[in-house]
Amino acid sequence: MTTQPNPRNASKYPILETAREQVLARGEGLSESQLLEILELPDEAIPEALQLAHEVRLEHCGEDVEVEGIISIKTGGCPEDCHFCSQSGLFDSPVRGVWLDIPELVKAAKETAATGATEFCIVAAVRGPDIKLMNQIKFAIDRINAEVDINIACSLGMLTQRQVDQLAEWGVHRYNHNLETARSYFPEVVTTHSYEERLETCNMVKAAGMELCCGALIGMGETTAQRAELASQLAALEPHEVPLNFLNPRPGTPLENQGIMDGKDALRAIAAFRLAMPRTVLRYAGGRELTLGDLGTREGLMGGINAVIVGNYLTTLGRPADADLNLLVELNMPIKELQKSL
Amino acid sequence: MNATDTASFCGHCGEPAAQGGQVAEGERPTSDAHQGCQQRLAMEPPRYCPQCRRRMKVQVTPLGWTAECSRHGRVTP
Numbered sequence: 465m466t467t468q469p470n471p472r473n474a475s476k477y478p479i480l481e482t483a484r485e486q487v488l489a490r491g492e493g494l495s496e497s498q499l500l501e502i503l504e505l506p507d508e509a510i511p512e513a514l515q516l517a518h519e520v521r522l523e524h525c526g527e528d529v530e531v532e533g534i535i536s537i538k539t540g541g542c543p544e545d546c547h548f549c550s551q552s553g554l555f556d557s558p559v560r561g562v563w564l565d566i567p568e569l570v571k572a573a574k575e576t577a578a579t580g581a582t583e584f585c586i587v588a589a590v591r592g593p594d595i596k597l598m599n600q601i602k603f604a605i606d607r608i609n610a611e612v613d614i615n616i617a618c619s620l621g622m623l624t625q626r627q628v629d630q631l632a633e634w635g636v637h638r639y640n641h642n643l644e645t646a647r648s649y650f651p652e653v654v655t656t657h658s659y660e661e662r663l664e665t666c667n668m669v670k671a672a673g674m675e676l677c678c679g680a681l682i683g684m685g686e687t688t689a690q691r692a693e694l695a696s697q698l699a700a701l702e703p704h705e706v707p708l709n710f711l712n713p714r715p716g717t718p719l720e721n722q723g724i725m726d727g728k729d730a731l732r733a734i735a736a737f738r739l740a741m742p743r744t745v746l747r748y749a750g751g752r753e754l755t756l757g758d759l760g761t762r763e764g765l766m767g768g769i770n771a772v773i774v775g776n777y778l779t780t781l782g783r784p785a786d787a788d789l790n791l792l793v794e795l796n797m798p799i800k801e802l803q804k805s806l
Numbered sequence: 807m808n809a810t811d812t813a814s815f816c817g818h819c820g821e822p823a824a825q826g827g828q829v830a831e832g833e834r835p836t837s838d839a840h841q842g843c844q845q846r847l848a849m850e851p852p853r854y855c856p857q858c859r860r861r862m863k864v865q866v867t868p869l870g871w872t873a874e875c876s877r878h879g880r881v882t883p
Binding site for chain 1: 819820851854861868871
């Protein structure tokens, strides 16, 4: 009886061999059932999965890391009930309503650009923008464009077609609207609007020619299968960017007692999301400091992540900007340079 | 107002800072009940005025934060 010799460096995990051929070589993302296999890999397989995800990132995205700053122009008092969010006005959260004036917003954009960041995302805690907010956004865009070399992104909730067209016309580079969680789990997390309503905004953004930023928040109690479902649903949407958030349980929210996600599960998720979407900008977003710590941050950057939020988030603090920027230097990962949209 | 000035209340949860409600200048709340709060305050700005426990207006920016009490003014990092 003859036996086939093992190829050199062949993995003992069939799904990783499959992913190497399907994702790395052919650029085709894994299916939902394949993603579940990734998410269920044993702990000892995590380094290999991250290494493969890193190779996929380098092959299909390059070595650059995109750096972004985010800021809340309108904090708190949101009418929606997203269970993870401290900015909902429906929960007993200590977050008070605050509006940021335009000079301070422009100042923050300048500080962000000075770090080398190429994206500045203006976020508002709203169901969707009203006329006042749209006018402020227009004014903000004009002022920032006049004074700062940085791409402007927005995250203003669900949009009408007219608002999509206006933002595109005003030069918004990218629009964020997360799916947050799997379609099957969404009703457990949000009741004031639907997954389909979110998807509708995402599709309108894409159709208008703006880049779509659409991400996930994991660790909210969803099953591993639902994480695979979410990664697959995001892949089907083909967003330009996927921010990957890890739940930071906020006081006063329905998820305040959920607990922090296990770091190994977070790393499995990073690998899975990269193997689902080989060409997407996959960004470290909120909660990674608590879930992964410094070591995990490094592992993720070497495991499929190719973008970061620099400094602080919307209502919580992140790693000091210098810490991440120095880490990128240490890892020989150049920061992506600005290519202004015409 | 500095975050480490005399603090009657915990900036994270708004509850009394220590037994008797007073903490010496330059020291943080030391009661066991606020050890978790101190860890949290390393990763988020204070939400409650340390003088009067009113919820403060807090603005986080990429490279910093401000917190303001309507009665006692700004809290600085």
